Amino acid sequence: MPKIEIYTQPGCPYCIRAVRLLEQKGMKFTEIRALHGTSERIEARERSGGRTTVPQIFIDGRHIGGCDDLMALERSGELDPLLSVA
Known part of the structure; x- marks a missing residue:
């Protein structure tokens, strides 16, 4: 299972x-x-290379981006391979 880290802020709808x-x-x-x-x-x-918003998501140390980036990976079918789920 990959190491996933997500930087969040309470109440942030994108983080949620x-x-x-x-x-x-x-x-x-x-x-x-x-x-x-x-x-x-x-x-x-x-x-994250200077990004100031949350969430910021890392999978095995690789910066994935924020919520929109995570959702784009999910829609394109690229997220599961990153998560070793597929």
Whole structure:
């Protein structure tokens, strides 16, 4: 099973949507709370190449992007191979 990390902020609808998709797929992941101004948010920005929004999603250390990117991978059929589900 791949190592999945997702930086989130409480109440963020995009974060909720991304987490829900990963849960529906039965994936285990580490959710990192990344509130504005915290070291976790700075880490998310640095790891993502400067993106300042949440969620920021990483699979086996590879930056996948945010919620829209995750959903695009799902629609195109590219997400399951990344998750080793297919």
